[in-house]
Amino acid sequence: MQRVLEAVVDPVRRSIVTQLCGASGDIACGGFDLPVSKSTATHHFRILREAGLIRQYYAGTSRMNALRRDEVDEVFPGLLDAIVTAERPTGDPERATAG
Amino acid sequence: MQRVLEAVVDPVRRSIVTQLCGASGDIACGGFDLPVSKSTATHHFRILREAGLIRQYYAGTSRMNALRRDEVDEVFPGLLDAIVTAERPTGDPERATAG
């Protein structure tokens, strides 16, 4: 729980989660659009993995990242959905309820 | 969004939210069981208030705290519920879905 919240509180890591949600499949570490260096990205992937939010596996020289959506939804229903919704670059979250 | 996550990532603040959820009504600042000093508690109440998680109002010399449950649920459905469930001191969160 504490781990999960500490994971998603960082904007870079939330961006990773959001990009995984919006993609059709898994994404390699280098396939993300992140404003940090490679070593910092590695750090973030580690945090996400240890928090149980993503799963990682090798595909040649690339390390693929898969969102563990179903498992997270089971423990924290609504959390991922709320994050992804609020992170949408285009759209007005404040007007979402006002229509 | 960022504010809300930064608010609930702190264990002391999550404890405040949990105690508010478990109580029948509002609670004064001094009515909480917190492992920090009075000034630190004030700091936490401020963070929670600015994040929109609680509402504060005066009652004599006491400042009452009210959880804005409905409003938070509307923007982040499932978030408060997931937090309170996972924070229960007695009980097995992992068995919550299987039990």
Add this chain to the structure above:
DNA sequence: ACGAAAGTACGATGGCGGTCAAACTTTGAT
């Protein structure tokens, strides 16, 4: 008016986490 109780404001401090660069490992292609 006086004192006590409840919070707040402020300044200082310590530790943790995000960040980077450089060196290293592993895999794949020529």
Add this chain to the structure above:
DNA sequence: ATCAAAGTTTGACCGCCATCGTACTTTCGT
């Protein structure tokens, strides 16, 4: 074998946040 690409590891650094104590304000009771 050799080189390139993709990540990892390590060490160092810096800023921010939680924390505290003290002083202050406000409200209530006598």
